[in-house]
Amino acid sequence: MIRVGVIDSGGPLTDHANDGHGHVAFGPDGCQTTVTPDRLGHGTAVAGIIRRACPPVQIRHAQVFDERPVTSALRVAAALDWLQGLPEADRPHLVCLSLGLRADRAVLREACARLTANGMVLVAAHPAQGEACFPAAYPRVLAATGDARCGWDDLSMPRPDVIGAWCNSPEHGQVGMGGASIGAARIVGHLAVMMARQGTLAPVQAFRALADRCLILGPERRKLAHG
Template sequence: MSHLRIAVLDSGINPSHPHVGGLTNGVCLTGDGISEDTIDRLGHGTAVAALIHALAPGAAIVPVRIFDRTLSTNLSTLLRALQWCVANGIHVINLSLGTTNESYRDAFAEVVARVADAGAVLVAPYAMGEKLLLPGTLSGVVGVVADSTCNDAACTVKPMTFKKAFGAPPYPRDIPGVPRALNLNGVSFSVARVSAYIARAWSSRKEGEPWERFLEARLDQEPIEVLLRQ
């Protein structure tokens, strides 16, 4: 798995954080254009990257900064970031965000097809609470929901409205001495856990096999908690 590349589309990553490892050069895509400034000034992307590194330490993590001063972006920036991933050899795209704007469906569907053609996989929230999200509800995207009933390393298959999604705990890497209630939480970290699972299972999938079908079958055979504790 040492050559597997996971892009974290988020607020950047703090490379000096003690829980972060396996970082490679990334890119910043914001309203100001493109740069190499991937430093995290909000903390969210660093927490996502730290969790992925803890669960899939052999993977290379590529910061793709799409947030500037707030945890929000626009369609143009997000599409550019996904296209950058396709052009730069990314295997797993960890996207911890989504939108309810149905007018974006066609644009997302087009870029999701490009991701699949490149042999990569996009992991994104299927829903946040009761709100269904794009692109996570699209066919070909591994959609994720928060499932706080799971054990820390567990993952579940969840039959949903449009397709099956995958549930995982909504918690980041624990900070010793800090109660979870005082730390970040949310579906972002469920997505990160599923991205890490995919990285660990990457070599087991047959070429061309739909990711959702592969994950469902693999979880039936080998629960995620077994795989992640090897």
């Protein structure tokens, strides 16, 4: 079974893993605290997209938001360290970080490096336009965005180092949450399916596997030949 860690606003109790670890929340000081209901609904939406793509997936939530969609590098870094520090049998193969911070912070950069060095794939949201954010801009972190041109099964490469995917775009009549954060969740879903079928992937392998499936490159749609 493919295991996914979701660092977000929390999620439904049904996403608890039956291994004694379950969900964990992190306070402003980076310390573990009591998990609260998902007041924003964002983490629940992200988990729902991943599970829609790969129903058997096991999801573990690291809660870094409270009543508002505001967090810090310290809280996110603590969540990353908790996930990568889990026993090997419980450690996620994939981590979905459907958020981005404007500033580069050493505590976040170092936590991402530890996690990816452990062979885990970290997918982080990247804005469709404008400047990059963190941790999507870090080495070995898979930068993901939403692309309104993509249907549910499509992937794109709007920039050479960014993968785009379905993002619940209102341009297709969708309602509710959308954008880069939802695109990141969809890309995690793509990877979960790939890993369930073919085995786990290292960070660089994951990017290449997605890139090979991209049917939309830059501003134009074009089909790639597959050998």
